[in-house]
Amino acid sequence: MFLDSEQLRAMQAGMKATQMKQQVIAHNISNYETPNYKAKSVSFKEVYNNALKDGGDGRYRYDAVVTTRTDTEIRTDGNNVDMDKENLELYENYVQSVTLYQKIGGEYSKYRYVLSNFAK
Secondary structure, eight states: OGGGSHHHHHHHHHHHHHHHHHHHHHHHHHTTTSTTOOOEEEEEEEEEOOOGGGTOOSOEEEEEEEEEOOSOOOSTTSOOOOHHHHHHHHHHHHHHHHHHHHHHHHHHHHHHHHHHHHOO
């Protein structure tokens, strides 16, 4: 069933990751003028844990990881926030979150349809 499926867990983790990414991007934008501020980024990774002896249950685990970007320097004061890049990432993150909302809503609509039409 969808409610306890790997698909729903992935979408829920994706929503948490997009929320975290939006917060990190907003933090980067708000520190655009801060000297020596290093921009942060969020990556979303999927890890399969099949080692039952280590407490794993054989399911996928989804993690969002925040890292600090230290490999670039945009301005002479040490700040590496690229406003164009941040704005682009903010829009991309928006599109991802809307897509996930629509996908989750569509899955629930299928169940609502079945329950309302066939459970009578």
